[in-house]
Amino acid sequence: MKIKGRPLRLLVSEEEIANRIKGLAKEIQDYFGEPFLVVGLLKGAFVFTADLIRAFDIPVQVDFMWVSSYGSMQESQGHVKVVKDLDRDIEGLRVLLVDDILDTGYTLAEVYRLLELKGAREIKTCVLLDKKERRKVNFNADFVGFEVPNLFLVGYGLDWDEEGRNLRGIYAVE
Ligand code: 5GP
Ligand code: MG
Numbered sequence: 001m002k003i004k005g006r007p008l009r010l011l012v013s014e015e016e017i018a019n020r021i022k023g024l025a026k027e028i029q030d031y032f033g034e035p036f037l038v039v040g041l042l043k044g045a046f047v048f049t050a051d052l053i054r055a056f057d058i059p060v061q062v063d064f065m066w067v068s069s070y071g072s073m074q075e076s077q078g079h080v081k082v083v084k085d086l087d088r089d090i091e092g093l094r095v096l097l098v099d100d101i102l103d104t105g106y107t108l109a110e111v112y113r114l115l116e117l118k119g120a121r122e123i124k125t126c127v128l129l130d131k132k133e134r135r136k137v138n139f140n141a142d143f144v145g146f147e148v149p150n151l152f153l154v155g156y157g158l159d160w161d162e163e164g165r166n167l168r169g170i171y172a173v174e
Contacts, residue, residue, distance in 0.1 A: 001171070003154060003164050008171035012146055017128070017156060017169065018051070020145045025055030028096060028126060028143055035059045036094045039086065041111065042066035044100035047157035047165070048128045048145075052098060060096075063087055069107055080110045091119035100157050101129040101148075105139035112139070129153065129170065146170075 001008045035058055040049030042064050053060055066084035095115055099108055108125060115123050126143035131150055148170075154160045155167030164171070 001167070003160055003173060007174045008154065008164075008167075009174055010169050011148065011151070011153065011172050012129075012156075012170040014168040017145070021048075021051050021055050024126065024143055024145055025052060028052075028124070029056050029058050031124065032058070032094060032096070034094075035061070036096055037090060038062045038096050038098060039090075039115070040064045041097075041099045041107070042084065043165070044157050044159070045098050045128075048100055049098050052126070065111065067107060067111060080107055082114070086118070089118070090115065092121050094122040095120045095124070097123055097125045099125075099127050099141075101131065101153065102127040102139075102141050102144075103131050103134050104136040106137060108141070109137050109139040128156070 038049065038053055038060050040046060040062065053062055063086050065082065065086055067080045068083055069080050097111060097115060102108055112123055112125065125141040127141045128145040129148045130141060130144045131148055134150055151172040153170055153172055154164030155169050155171045157165050159165045160173060
């Protein structure tokens with residue numbers, strides 16, 4: 001398989017993702033123990049969020065925020081712009097913040113701060129993928145699907161210039 005003429009190498013298969021999501025969902029709902037609000041980050045986390053919420057068997061509500069980092073294309077630089085904010089007030093709510101991948105940590109750390117300012121009672125974070133070695137701020141997710149090496153990844157919601165989001169597995173661009 002190729003994107004923009006570059007070969008892709010499968011890193012995490014569709015089956016591995018599905019199995020890990022079952023385990024993650026159980027950990028998360030055991031932790032919350034009651035209905036909570038899921039906040040997914042657009043666009044990258046829309047596929048993961050869709051599968052994760054369907055693995056819960058307690059009621060959850062779902063909202064999305066769309067934030068974009070300005071600066072270079074492939075690395076965020078510590079500033080995020082809110083393109084689309086939450087639809088609702090989250091004051092006093094317990095929230096699970098979901099993103100596709102934790103890289104430098106700037107995005108999630110900043111959105112975490114925004115949710116705190118909005119008055120969330122509790123915020124836990126969940127990412128499908130974690131590039132731990134790339135971290136530039138001291139921020140870790142509470143629930144992590146897979147630790148991955150420092151490669152550029154596409155698929156399962158992650159894009160390269162808007163391509164590749166529809167791939168069912170996670171691939172490294174070679
Ligand atoms: P951070 O602020 O942690 O550096 O960046 C997180 C965001 O950068 C992710 O939500 C994702 O949009 C993007 N990102 C980081 N690494 C990758 C990658 O390997 N592939 C893709 N497609 N996006 C990435
Ligand atoms: Mg993203």
